[in-house]
Amino acid sequence: MSDRYPIPAGEHRAQQEISRSRFIATIAPAATVEDAQAFIARMRAEFPDATHNCWAFVVGPPGSTGRVGMSDDGEPHGTAGRPMLTVLLHSGVGDVAAVVTRYYGGTKLGTGGLVRAYGGAVQHALESMPRAERVEWIDCVLTIGYGDVTVVQQLIAGHEGRVAEESYAADVTYRVTLPDARRDAFAAAVLDATRGQALVD
Structure with a gap:
């Protein structure tokens, strides 16, 4: 399971009119089921x-089915929540919630029309939605000799890390924040560059 993937950059909305009904699709990031439920309540x-x-x-x-939810909210069973969920699962985006608000315009769409309208409304909103990246960050503490400072600073930058704290005493100590996915490669590179002299916690 990847710990880096696209997510919505924020709340995003798109509207469509289909057979005089107005469909308003709002998409939001949802890192937890509680986030999703709070967003739905807000809509x-x-x-x-x-x-x-x-x-x-x-x-x-993206595509994981361990924590999903859907609701037709009074539309015929399987015509709204299911097609919306299907679009989200195939969108390549994770941690995402969508609400499609419908104002009925007087023309019945039929079950096939509803499936296309609700799934299409989510698809339409996703196409214009700004994306961000979810990254799992970790902290690690390095203790190195003064002679290794320059090479280690280059390694930190090269692994998307940043120095959160530093102290200079008998040795140099850095608290570094970096993506979890880079943890092992970073530790190996530091040990290699310092000929095994660094302490990596």
């Missing part, structure tokens, strides 16, 4: 007069 509060507020969410890496 219901924002659009209390809507005919339906259907929703779906995927918590975790």
Whole structure:
């Protein structure tokens, strides 16, 4: 399971009109099921007069089905939440929740039309949605000799790390924050560059 993947950069909204019904798709980042539920509640509060507020969410890496949810919110069973969830699962985006708000315009779409409308509304919003990257960060503490400072600073930068704290005494100590995915390669590179003299915690 990757600890780095695309997520929504923030809340994003797109609207479509289909057979006089207005479909408003709002997408938001959701790192936990509680985040998703809070977002859904917020959308219901924002659009209390809507005919339906259907929703779906995927918590975790893109395509993972361990923590998902969906609701048709009164639309015929399987015509809203399921197609929305399917689009989210195939979007290549993780930690994502979507609410599609519908204002009924007087023309029935039928089950196939509803599936296309709800899935399409999410797809339409995803196409214009700004993305960010979820990265799992860790801290590690390095103790090195003064002669190794320059090479170790280059290694920190090369592994997307940043020095959070530093102290200079008999040895040099750095507390470094870096992506978890780079932890092992970084530790190996530091030990190699310092001929095994560094302490990496």
